[in-house]
Amino acid sequence: MNEEREQIMMRVRRALSPIQERAALPRYDSEMVVQRAMLAGRDRVELLAERMQRVNGQLFTDVHALVAHLSAQGWKHGYCDPVLWPALAVHFQGFTVELEFDRTRVDDYAFGITRAAGAIAESGTIVLNDTTTSRRLAALTPWVHVAVVERATIFLDVPAAIAGLGPDRNVIWCTGPSKTADVEGILIEGVHGPGVQLALVV
Amino acid sequence: MKFQPIDLAAAGLRPDKRASVYQSTKATHEKRTKLLFEQYNDPDQLRRWAGEVKQHAIENLDAYLPAVEAKLKANGAQVHWASTAESACQQVLKIMRARGATKMVKAKTMVSEEIELADYLGRHGIEALETDLGEFIVQIDHDHPSHIVRPIIHKNRREIARSFEREGLGAYNDDPQTITSRARQFLRHKYLAADVGLTGANFVSAESGRMVLVTNEGNSRFCLAATKCHIALIGIEKIVPRDYDLALLLNLLGRSGTAQELTVYTEFITGPKTAEQPDGPEEMHVIFVDNGRTDVLESDCREILRCIRCGACLNVCPVYRQASGHAYRSVYPGPVGAVLSPLLEGKHGFAKKADLPKASSLCGACHEVCPVNIPIPDLLLRLRNRANQEGIASPGTPPMGAWALLASQPLAWRTALVASQVMNHLPTNLLPIPALRAWQEERVLPEWRGGKFRQWMSQRRKAK
Known part of the structure; x- marks a missing residue:
């Protein structure tokens, strides 16, 4: 195994040795990839709502509206992160909500409510990580994912979110529901992950 | 008159396939251009920077590879190295055997196509199931992908519906929504039953050892939520110097490849899961694959190693639009493939694909759209020259002797x-x-x- 490592490293060094002057790392400002004009002066939550809508997600700031939406669609059985449940339980009358996620019954859960580590207003993205999000599967396998986002954790733009990745072993950005255009280029949502991506900002 | 293999393949393409390839590549290209130029003042400057970042990275692999290795090990991942396709396949098998694993779910990775991993594992009694919808369909049809990002761009819904019926996934139904939900139902239980999830990586940061993985369908996330062991197959050219560079590259990748600001799922992985998280791999292996890349690095076409596999050059290419992907007889079709595929064949295999660099009008559109600014037409000319120097026959070229x-x-x-x-x-x-x-x-x-x-x-x- 180590032999192969040495072999590859030797070949890399040999390939690079004739290069007189190696390409320098460019100095650039990643501000250039930010759509600053669009962001300037905007409220982060409003902007996040707008940008989520653009990628077919939906943001709620009012828990009643969220519950009414779930109820109207007939999504009455789901999972909720036990840390969130004490504050939410009172609103979910008439729902069946489990606080343990059972991976042998993934099809039983219409929705999964988990905590997000943050969001990115510019791109309409929800940020999940292993420390904050109770179960990777609960945020992925139900048809509806509800991410509970704390207002203070919303990044304005993508470079800021990169700078704020933090020490977590696993961070995932979710920009809208799972989608494909593999069949004749037609957009279909809900391939392997949620077909509906919602956020509740608190 | 004799013709080159790529010309023959293009001539044999069914008109309906040609029409569908033409229309969908054109539509994606137009959306890509609109998005980039509406949202950015100077997208070409972004492409140049991204190109410089990647060029710097590949010209300093001797320093960056050991740096990445050290970071990954410190984060709890096991790092392996594979010089050849065969060795990469063997190492995957060895990891699986050591765990007594027989089932793998695979996210889309071009390297695994390159080394023909699924077939290899199948021959050794391991089920290696493709989970990307397009790749899944390619797998059940024993077909080959024809586009880097859109593997079944050459298939229509009726063909897919027939395949699903044949595989017992339900009665004939060619509604794309139904096709997708059937795949969803079938595959989710496969993920949950699998022991190993295999992915590639779009970028690996030398600074943090963070690997970045993007998908729209969420299949790589499912692999990494359901299985206990993660194997990542990564070409040695995937390194980027810093986390800082990821904002630039991710913004360009989504827009260039699929006309999205960001791909739906962008996952940043530094190691196996910690004890607090119930889901996901406890064991993580990274296999860095050479398989001809160091030859490319040594050649005068090393710029092609900047490629981030977005497929923009395929979508814009007048030759790809007429010929479709199979005409390139390679994992990598289109302009990038016309450069990379003959090079990856190695010193002795170059002649087999020396026709590909000639399948270009040198119009330069591929260079103009490339998010890492690869001068593809220049590289095509260098390869044409190489074919000429090596005296490789060029059927169809008018005789110049007189x-x-x-x-x-x-x-x-x-x-x-x-x-x-x-x-x-x-x-x-x-x-x-x-x-x-x-x-x-x-x-x-x-x-x-x-x-x-x-x-x-x-x-x-x-x-x-």
């Missing part, structure tokens, strides 16, 4: 110049070829003036 003879013999040249004056008296309206006749009906050939310069030269000398 011209070479003429141009190297002054006497023959002068005679030809004088003799060609007969062209001024040719009855061109009687040309035997209808197309040429039609052409000349609208145009008049200029008078033959061959030899005038030589006359002028010799008179000038005499006058002195």
Whole structure:
């Protein structure tokens, strides 16, 4: 195994040795990839709502509206992160909500409510990580994912979110529901992950 | 007349396939351009920077590879190295056998296509299931992908519906929504039953050892939520210097590949999961794959290693649009494939694919759209030159022998110049070829003036 490592490293060094002057790392400002004009002066939550809508997600700031939406669609059985449940339980009358996620019954859960580590207003993205999000599967396998986002954790733009990745072993950005255009280029949502991506900002 | 293999394949493409490839590549290209130029003042400057970042990374792999290795190990991942396709396959098998694993779910990775991993594992009694919808369909059809980002761009819904019916995924139904939900139902239980999830990586940061993985469907996330062991197959050219560079590259990748600001799922992984998280791999293996890349690095076409596999050059290419992907007979089709595929064949295999660099009008559109600014037309010319130097046959190329003879013999040249004056008296309206006749009906050939310069030269000398 180590032999192969040495072999590859030797070949890399040999390939690079004739290069007189190696390409320098460019100095650039990643501000250039930010759509600053669009962001300037905007409220982060409003902007996040707008940008989520653009990628077919939906943001709620009012828990009643969220519950009414779930109820109207007939999504009455789901999972909720036990840390969130004490504050939410009172609103979910008439729902069946489990606080343990059972991976042998993934099809039983219409929705999964988990905590997000943050969001990115510019791109309409929800940020999940292993420390904050109770179960990777609960945020992925139900048809509806509800991410509970704390207002203070919303990044304005993508470079800021990169700078704020933090020490977590696993961070995932979710920009809208799972989608494909593999069949004749037609957009279909809900391939392997949620077909509906919602956020509740608190 | 003989033709090159790529021309023959293109000529045999069914008209409906050609139409669907043409339409969907064109639509994606147009959306890509609109998004980039509406949202950014100077997207070309972004492409140049991204190109410089990647060029710097590949020209400093001798420092970055050990740096990444150290970071990954410190984060709890096991790092392996594979020089060849065979070795990479063997190492995956060895990891699986050590765990007693028999089932793998695979996210889309071009390297695994390159090394034909799924077939190899299948021969060794391991089920390696593709989970990307397009790749899944390619797998059940024993077909090959024809586009880097859109593997089944060459298939229509009716073909897919028939395949699903054949595989017992339900009665014939060609509604794309139904096709997708059937795949969803079938595959989710496969993920949950699998022991190993295999992915590639789009970028690996040398600074943090963070690997970045993007998908739209969420299949790589499912692999990493359901299984206990993660194997990442990564080409050694995937390194980027810093986390800082990821914002630039991710913004360009989504927009260039699929006209999205960001791909739906962008996952940043630094190691196996920690104890607090119930889901996901406890064991993580990273296999860095060479498989010809160091040869490319040594060649005068090393810029192609900047490629981030977005597929923008395929979408814009007039040749790809007419020929589709299978004509390239390679994992990597289109302009990037015309450069990369012959190079990855190695020193002895180059001749097999030396026709690919010739399948280009050198219009330069691929260079213009490339998010890492790869000068693909220049590289194609270098490879054409290499084929010529190595004396590789080029069927379909008009013979140049007579011209070479003429141009190297002054006497023959002068005679030809004088003799060609007969062209001024040719009855061109009687040309035997209808197309040429039609052409000349609208145009008049200029008078033959061959030899005038030589006359002028010799008179000038005499006058002195």
